[in-house]
Structure formats: C-alpha cells, structure tokens
Amino acid sequence: VSGEMTQSALVLLSATLAVVAGACSPAALQGHYRKDFYLPYSQYPEYHQPDPTQGGRAHVVGTLRPSSTAAVLRGVQVNGQTAFPFANGTLTYFDWARAQYSNQTHQFALSFHSRNVDWMDSGKPLTVQVQFSDGSCFQGQYTPRVSDLYLTWVTPLNTSSWIAHVHNGAASKTAAVQSVLFDGVPVHTTTPFAPLGPGQHMVLPFLPAFTKSRGQLFTVQVNFTDGTAVAYGARVPEQRFPIEAWPHSPDCPVPGGNQKYYKDLRDHSIDTVFYSKGDFEKHCNEKLADVINTKCPSEEFYFWVDPKGMDGVTETKYVSAVLLADENDGQLDNNLYDTLSAALAVQQSYPDVLTYQGGKTNRHDGAYAGICDIQGLDFYVASCAPTIIPVTTTLPLQGSYAYIHNARNNHMPLPAMTYSQLYGSWAYAANANEIVLQLGSVLLSGAKGLTLFQTSEDVMQKNKDAWNGAVQQVLGTIANPTLRETLRTGDIDSLPFVSSDKGDPNFSIKSLSQVVRSDRFIAVLMLSFNADGYSNTLCHVDASKHWNFADHTVDRLDLSLTADVDAGSVQPGAVREVVGSALVPVQDASVSLADAGTLRFSSVKLKADMPLRVFLLPYAQPAKGGM
Numbered sequence: 001v002s003g004e005m006t007q008s009a010l011v012l013l014s015a016t017l018a019v020v021a022g023a024c025s026p027a028a029l030q031g032h033y034r035k036d037f038y039l040p041y042s043q044y045p046e047y048h049q050p051d052p053t054q055g056g057r058a059h060v061v062g063t064l065r066p067s068s069t070a071a072v073l074r075g076v077q078v079n080g081q082t083a084f085p086f087a088n089g090t091l092t093y094f095d096w097a098r099a100q101y102s103n104q105t106h107q108f109a110l111s112f113h114s115r116n117v118d119w120m121d122s123g124k125p126l127t128v129q130v131q132f133s134d135g136s137c138f139q140g141q142y143t144p145r146v147s148d149l150y151l152t153w154v155t156p157l158n159t160s161s162w163i164a165h166v167h168n169g170a171a172s173k174t175a176a177v178q179s180v181l182f183d184g185v186p187v188h189t190t191t192p193f194a195p196l197g198p199g200q201h202m203v204l205p206f207l208p209a210f211t212k213s214r215g216q217l218f219t220v221q222v223n224f225t226d227g228t229a230v231a232y233g234a235r236v237p238e239q240r241f242p243i244e245a246w247p248h249s250p251d252c253p254v255p256g257g258n259q260k261y262y263k264d265l266r267d268h269s270i271d272t273v274f275y276s277k278g279d280f281e282k283h284c285n286e287k288l289a290d291v292i293n294t295k296c297p298s299e300e301f302y303f304w305v306d307p308k309g310m311d312g313v314t315e316t317k318y319v320s321a322v323l324l325a326d327e328n329d330g331q332l333d334n335n336l337y338d339t340l341s342a343a344l345a346v347q348q349s350y351p352d353v354l355t356y357q358g359g360k361t362n363r364h365d366g367a368y369a370g371i372c373d374i375q376g377l378d379f380y381v382a383s384c385a386p387t388i389i390p391v392t393t394t395l396p397l398q399g400s401y402a403y404i405h406n407a408r409n410n411h412m413p414l415p416a417m418t419y420s421q422l423y424g425s426w427a428y429a430a431n432a433n434e435i436v437l438q439l440g441s442v443l444l445s446g447a448k449g450l451t452l453f454q455t456s457e458d459v460m461q462k463n464k465d466a467w468n469g470a471v472q473q474v475l476g477t478i479a480n481p482t483l484r485e486t487l488r489t490g491d492i493d494s495l496p497f498v499s500s501d502k503g504d505p506n507f508s509i510k511s512l513s514q515v516v517r518s519d520r521f522i523a524v525l526m527l528s529f530n531a532d533g534y535s536n537t538l539c540h541v542d543a544s545k546h547w548n549f550a551d552h553t554v555d556r557l558d559l560s561l562t563a564d565v566d567a568g569s570v571q572p573g574a575v576r577e578v579v580g581s582a583l584v585p586v587q588d589a590s591v592s593l594a595d596a597g598t599l600r601f602s603s604v605k606l607k608a609d610m611p612l613r614v615f616l617l618p619y620a621q622p623a624k625g626g627m
Contacts, residue, residue: 027140030221030231031060036366037409043507044389049363055115057370058144059232061219063184064108066136073101075131088337095367096340100217105183107219109233113367120144149230151413153491154220155237165491166202166222181221185209191621194563201494202564205519212236215352235373237415241488242320242449244272248456252284255295261457268472269479272320274304289313316353321374322346327360329368340371360388362403366410375411378419379403382430384539395536397529401441402506408446417449418442423459432466433549433609439474440527440612444514446492476580483578490518500555513557524615528552528606549608557601569620578614
C-alpha cells in the first residue's frame with residue numbers, strides 16, 4: 001500500500017527508555033498464549049533435554065494512536081523489562097521479542113517467548129508499555145492464559161479477500177464467535193458464525209478494510225461470546241505454496257544455468273531452489289542477483305538465498321525467503337538473539353522479504369518458533385540419515401510426520417515450510433515409497449510449502465525409475481493447481497473425522513489420515529505407515545537398509561460435516577483423486593454419505609509402492625442468513 005510506514009524492531013539497541021507510567025494513555029490489549037508443543041521423551045529421546053514446560057510464546061496486539069501520524073516505535077517494556085529494542089541478555093525474561101507498529105492501521109503487535117514462570121504461568125497480568133518518537137506513551141495489561149482456542153492459519157485468498165482458520169481444541173466445551181477484527185476493524189465474513197464444538201474448526205473468509213502485500217504487518221482478533229478473545233500480529237505470508245529444493249551446488253539447475261538439469265527440476269514441479277551467494281557464484285558462473293532480476297520473472301522461478309544473496313536484488317518478489325539458519329535450535333543460548341538480530345536486519349533492508357530458519361529438535365523448537373516468519377524442520381527416516389535421537393534408539397517411521405507436525409503446531413498461525421528427504425549425500429538412496437511417505441508427511445503436517453533435501457542430478461539419474469516414477473507423480477500431485485491452492489489457503493484438522501485405523505499418530509499407527517479444508521474445497525489425505533524392517537542402527541553396517549512396505553486398506557474414514565459446511569453441497573460423486581496434474585474418478589475405494597452429516601470413505605487401498613492417496617471434492621459454505 002502506497003505510503004504505509006510499518007515501524008519494526010529493526011535496530012538493536014541496548015538503551016532502555018524510561019517513561020513515567022502516569023504519562024501513558026491506557027491501551028486495550030488482546031493476545032494469545034501457548035505452551036510449547038513437544039513429543040514424549042519415551043518415544044523421541046533428545047539427548048537428555050527436559051520437557052519444555054516452563055513458559056511459552058505470547059502474542060499481544062492493540063490499536064494505538066500516537067499524536068503524530070508519522071510517529072516511530074521507540075520502546076516497548078514488559079513488566080519494566082525492555083522488549084524493544086531487544087538486546088542480548090541473560091534469557092531471564094525473554095528468549096527473544098519482536099515488536100511492530102503500522103502507521104496506516106494504528107496496529108501494534110508484540111510477540112515474545114519467555115521461560116519465566118512468574119511471568120507466564122502464574123496467572124498474573126503483564127504490564128506492557130509502548131513509547132513513540134513523538135513522546136506518546138501507552139500502557140495496558142495482558143494476562144497469559146492457556147486457551148484451547150487457536151487461530152491456526154491466516155492468509156490472503158486473493159487481492160481482495162482473506163481467510164482465517166479458528167480451531168477449538170477443547171475436549172468438551174463449545175465456543176461461539178461473536179466478531180472478527182482485522183487490523184482492529186470489524187470485518188464482513190461471507191459465511192455466518194457457526195457454533196464451534198469440541199475439536200471443531202471454523203473456516204472464515206472475510207473482506208479486509210486494508211489491502212496488504214507480503215511482509216506488511218497485519219493483526220487478527222477473534223472475539224467469543226463468553227468475553228474471551230484470541231489475537232495475533234504477523235507479517236503477510238507468501239501467496240503461493242513453494243515446492244523448493246536444495247540442489248547439489250555444482251548442478252546449477254536454474255534459469256541460465258545447466259538447462260538440462262533445470263528442465264529436469266521443472267518437469268518434476270520444482271519451482272524454487274536455495275543457493276547461498278557464495279556457492280552460486282562459485283559454481284554457476286553468474287551473479288545471483290542478475291539471475292533473480294533478469295531471468296526469474298519470465299520463468300516464474302524463485303529462490304531462497306542467504307542474507308548476502310540479497311545484494312543487488314531488485315526483483316524481490318522472486319526471493320521467497322532469506323534462509324538465516326538451518327538446524328539451529330540445538331541450544332537455548334545466545335543463538336536465539338543472533339537469529340533474531342539477523343531476521344530484523346533483513347526486514348529493515350528488505351521489508352517485503354520474509355525470513356526462514358530450520359530446526360532439528362522437538363524440545364527446543366517451541367522456543368525458536370516465531371523468531372522468523374517461516375519455520376522449518378527436518379527429520380529423515382531413510383538412507384541411514386542421521387537423526388536427533390540416538391542411533392541406538394528405535395526409529396519410528398512416523399517420526400517423519402511427528403517432528404514436522406510438532407513444528408507446525410509451535411509456529412501457527414505463522415507458516416511452516418518443512419522438509420522431505422529426497423536424494424542427498426547419504427550412504428545410499430531412499431526407495432521411492434520411502435520418499436513418497438516423507439512427502440506425504442509434509443502435506444499431512446499442515447505445512448505451507450515443501451522443501452526437498454536434496455536434488456543431485458547424478459543420484460537422481462542413478463535412481464531414475466523412482467525419480468521419474470512415483471516421486472515425479474507425487475510432486476505433480478502437490479503441484480496440481482486446485483490442490484496446491486487448497487493446501488495454501490486451507491488448513492489441517494478442519495473437519496472432525498474418525499478412522500478405522502487407531503494408534504498414536506506420532507509413534508505407532510498403520511495409516512494416518514488428514515483433512516485440509518479451504519473455503520471451496522476439501523482435501524482428504526491418507527498415508528500408509530504399514531512398513532517394517534529398517535534399523536537406525538543396523539543400516540550403518542549395510543543391514544536392514546530399507547523399510548519394507550506392505551499393502552494396507554483403510555476400512556473406513558468418516559468425516560463429520562460441521563455447521564459451516566453446506567451438507568447439500570457435498571456430493572460423493574464429485575470426489576476425485578488427485579494423480580499428478582489430473583483429477584481422476586475414484587478407484588480402489590468407495591465414497592458415500594453414511595447419513596446427512598457424514599461423508600464416508602470405505603475400503604481405501606494404499607499400495608506398498610504408493611503409500612499416499614489424495615482425494616479432493618468441492619463444497620460450499622452456508623451464506624449469511626442461510627444457517
């Protein structure tokens with residue numbers, strides 16, 4: 001938006017601004033507090049790390065109107081401790097903190113992670129004080145309280161409308177939405193507010209008061225009839241679902257690089273790659289900025305880069321993210337501050353470019369999630385790839401899903417973009433079904449983009465039957481335009497369902513199903529974990545090197561059509577399976593209405609060589625006045 005001035009925590013200073021509390025105007029603040037998500041140590045023993053039960057992440061938002069329309073955010077304190085400008089400290093109060101303000105919308109947003117139990121877990125209010133460059137000061141209180149109500153995903157649908165996903169994680173309590181505010185302004189939702197029962201999800205398309213572009217601050221607040229609210233502030237996410245790869249550096253599979261290798265990636269639906277500036281210019285004999293500025297626009301090709309890779313870039317649209325760190329969450333130390341510092345520096349120089357960090361743990365991930373705009377994580381289960389759990393520990397096949405789903409939960413409602421194993425520098429290549437399972441794990445986890453580690457043309461050609469067979473088919477399925485947009489704008493857990501396959505989805509289950517629902521489509525994903533024979537220990541001595549998959553049948557999957565679904569619009573005959581770029585009639589399964597409110601999938605065959613199936617059907621939401 002022309003003329004918008006978003007002031008962010010862009011300069012790290014150590015000075016604390018002292019303001020007399022009595023001079024501050026009162027501020028009404030809302031927010032959300034979540035504890036860190038993590039996995040049981042009995043299943044995934046991460047080198048003796050304790051359960052991360054102390055503190056968590058808070059978001060605080062409010063509408064503030066300083067005297068000057070050009071006022072700049074100058075200071076934020078929480079209980080007298082400086083959150084902005086954030087300086088490296090002892091981690092007593094903050095692991096990190098980010099603060100932003102928009103002069104256009106008058107929205108203030110603060111997010112931070114703290115392990116201070118007196119602040120976060122005592123039920124006592126936090127006093128938040130905000131100062132501006134014109135001398136204006138505001139003060140309000142926010143009390144961190146764990147809530148079962150979440151905003152899980154918020155994103156633009158198109159240039160004029162947005163979508164918000166609200167989830168009720170309570171076991172027995174029903175919630176009722178009263179109103180939705182976007183940038184502090186009540187919005188018109190295109191569907192009525194339905195009762196939000198236990199475990200239910202509400203999909204809310206709405207028309208915002210302000211037009212937004214990538215990287216700008218937005219806030220969303222959902223008010224409930226019981227007087228509670230959930231609210232977040234974040235930067236506008238990417239409006240596409242990237243399919244990204246880390247190439248073997250000398251391959252140069254990019255526009256203007258090795259055109260044979262570039263065509264191979266594009267034939268496999270990969271439209272984004274990561275290169276550091278140093279590696280690119282060493283191996284590809286071109287300036288990285290020149291390729292991004294002159295060749296990416298005509299090819300609709302995108303890059304992840306390191307911070308130095310932004311030097312000289314003018315076509316910032318074609319930089320999906322700046323990667324600041326990979327697997328950087330091994331310790332809770334000054335690295336938290338260093339990553340934040342790097343993220344804020346990128347935002348200062350390139351306000352429309354998002355930042356990314358990748359993780360490797362389930363126990364530290366919650367403390368890191370929120371430092372960057374996009375959170376990643378990898379956990380590979382094939383090719384004798386190293387993992388964060390000891391090599392002598394039994395490696396569950398479900399770990400590929402458990403870790404990246406945990407990362408998504410910690411980062412929501414911000415986007416996660418997580419990894420699938422592909423062909424890397426491991427001792428031997430994964431089989432096709434082992435790769436397909438990990439691709440499927442990314443989809444079922446709720447990620448908003450896919451990262452492949454890695455592409456290596458030499459290894460891919462040595463395994464061309466898999467690369468040009470099942471792997472290419474599934475990548476084509478993900479790239480199917482209708483499914484891809486549903487994955488981008490929809491979210492997981494968006495319809496309650498019951499599967500005939502029971503078990504722990506993070507550790508021991510024969511198959512896992514998931515429902516992704518947008519405002520127009522429902523995607524049903526089924527993934528088979530029916531495999532054994534792989535050993536995280538014996539693979540190192542060339543024994544038990546691969547998972548042995550067997551065919552599996554999901555006897556039944558029942559989807560409950562909640563009140564924000566027009567049940568009459570759900571027609572079993574309209575269900576199609578997504579196979580590459582095609583939507584084909586359903587085979588080796590049946591779809592029916594078990595009753596007026598239940599869509600049933602029966603006898604769904606998941607084959608050993610293709611453990612993932614994806615079904616798609618259109619639906620409608622009730623119009624206002626029609627419920």
